[in-house]
């Protein structure tokens with residue numbers, strides 16, 4: 001195998017901080033509890049300027065600083081902070097109950113940071129339990145799943161998804177029994193399910209909840225359901241549909257619904273946006289960066305991202321990478337103008 005210059009240098013220099021780049025860097029997709037634990041523990045470390053290639057030198061495509069600005073770390077937006085508190089309250093309320101636990105629904109439009117929030121909640125609880133009770137291989141406080149794809153007919157293999165996350169060998173027959181046993185023994189506190197919008201039909205959702213209800217009733221875990229339109233998918237399955245209501249009553253379940261949204265342009269929302277910008281500002285590792293540089297272009301960022309977390313993150317990340325590559329090392333209006341995100345480019 002031929003090593004690149006950078007890989008050879010890293011292999012030679014055993015004191016080099018950072019990973020041995022023997023394969024192209026990719027994001028981590030946690031498929032089981034071991035990978036998830038590793039992800040929760042490795043809060044992407046920010047590179048330091050003093051450890052980076054000196055200013056003015058040519059930056060390769062594996063430069064740690066360039067890679068770091070490709071996604072930046074999750075910043076604790078006001079939405080995340082508030083959600084953390086509410087989820088903690090619900091977990092505390094559920095913790096001592098064997099039956100009658102209430103779940104949480106995380107709803108909101110595309111690109112508003114739902115999945116990121118869900119992961120932040122998971123990481124928080126994984127770390128919190130590990131620091132409270134010490135690390136323990138046998139504890140699995142958080143289970144993180146996506147709605148599994150349909151297999152035979154329109155059945156989804158939920159049992160298989162749980163079993164795989166728990167690191168159980170594939171057995172013949174239904175692993176539900178052993179999933180429940182494992183979750184009880186591992187003291188699972190939270191089950192986070194993303195991609196609820198994939199349950200498109202009412203029948204599909206009902207089948208899913210037939211299974212999830214069993215797991216929820218038989219274990220101590222609090223469930224969080226996340227996805228676009230999750231409220232209207234999940235709610236009908238968690239409420240009493242039998243009792244006849246008064247004319248004035250609204251049919252509504254009792255799960256807490258957390259709703260993310262874009263940061264709009266009202267005065268209050270603009271204040272939130274400004275706070276988020278400051279959080280991103282503190283994450284940048286650029287040679288010419290001055291504190292509050294992003295504040296100077298906050299209005300531009302707000303208009304161009306229209307307040308969506310995904311656009312905002314992309315704009316800042318791409319501008320930072322352009323600034324590193326070009327040697328400008330600072331995010332300015334001119335650099336942001338070079339980002340083509342969301343634009344039609346005539347060729």
Ligand SMILES: Nc1ncnc2c1ncn2[C@@H]1O[C@H](COP(=O)(O)OP(=O)(O)O)[C@@H](O)[C@H]1O
Pocket residue numbers: 071072073074075076077080108109110111112113114115116117309310311313
């Ligand atoms: N709090 C945050 N801090 C940093 N980046 C964020 C944050 N929230 C969202 N993002 C960025 O926005 C992108 C889209 O967010 P995501 O959570 O996938 O939205 P949704 O699930 O609502 O479609 C993420 O990949 C991430 O890069």
Ligand SMILES: [Mg+2]
Pocket residue numbers: 114115116
């Ligand atoms: Mg998502």
